[in-house]
Amino acid sequence: MTDAVRPGRAGRVAKLPPRERILDAAEELFHSEGIRGVGVQAIAEKAGTTKAALYRHFDTKDALAAQWLLIVAADYTSAFDKIEERWPDDPRAQIQGLAAFIADSLSEISHRGCPFINSLAELPDRSHPARQVIEAHKAQQLRRLTAMCTAAGLTDPEGAAAEITFALEGAQVSAQNGSVDHVGERLIAFVEAVMGWHGA
Template sequence: MSEEEGGKPPLRDRVFRAAAELFHAEGIRGVGVDAIARAAQTTKMGLYRQFGSKDELITEWVRNQVEQYTAVLDRLAGRWPDDPRRQLAGFAEFIADDVASATHRGCTFINTVAELPDAAHPARKLIEEHKARQLARLTKLCRAAGHPHPGRTALHLTLVLEGAQAVAQNGSAPDLRKRLLEIAAEIVG
């Protein structure tokens, strides 16, 4: 009987989900392949048959996170196709909701960059490319919204949203969600 027939998700999915939960809770460097294999109810060999290395698994996890963030902007574009200001506000709301529920681990991207010192690591490259695309997309929305300096406006919004994600981890700003939305509204107009 295959794993699918036995009621368990496929092994690749189990390994990925176990790694994602552990990476988020304990950090990518704080989690070894033994712990991932145990949580996925497999062996190290089973893990390596699905993902050739821990770095490959980390990169796949980051790719999944990138896809989730991109999907948020896609949904906002679909919901308000002719309202770039509402799309910008919606993205700020998404980040504000995220920081309001932040745990000790905070932003996946910030933590991953901090834990992977090698700038050539494929996961770091994915994050850099994602952030560049995200800034370009926000710039395009700012231009469509009629901002006189769309690149600068998008950069200001990015700095505030990224900064809020870092501040959420240390809890130093009271009413962070509310304040973040106020600042984002001032920037977006």
């Protein structure tokens, strides 16, 4: 999924501790230029600090990228938590809420792209720490969605969760490349259809 609805760390007040300024600068630059396209010097300059200071907080640029993605992943975990808290006894509404959450984020995705999708394209090595963050995050999201589908009484919760995941991920890519119109509405309708196919 995407971070499009999160307020973002970039653009916050300038008087922050160095580590926070570095993360702000990294977020903005990684979003606009990609992880591979940004050097440590550029991040340090944007953060108003030095390379030496950056390396005091992060051993490598890869470690900085992994920490940035951990923050993005934590925001998504929080969004799942809020959806479950809003409809504590209604897993079907939770699944619908998840689809609405992504649908509402698609307009920003069309401009910035999903940080997970963008980063995966740059990180073919599965041992890269930032890629490991993404893979662990996506696996956890699928487990939580499968639990929702199980609680909703769907006949094949694993299959339903996989199909909904395909829809959520595909909607974000389609919004980013502009290939499909009314992506949000189509996404919500598709997720409803998946729940119907599986006997909700």
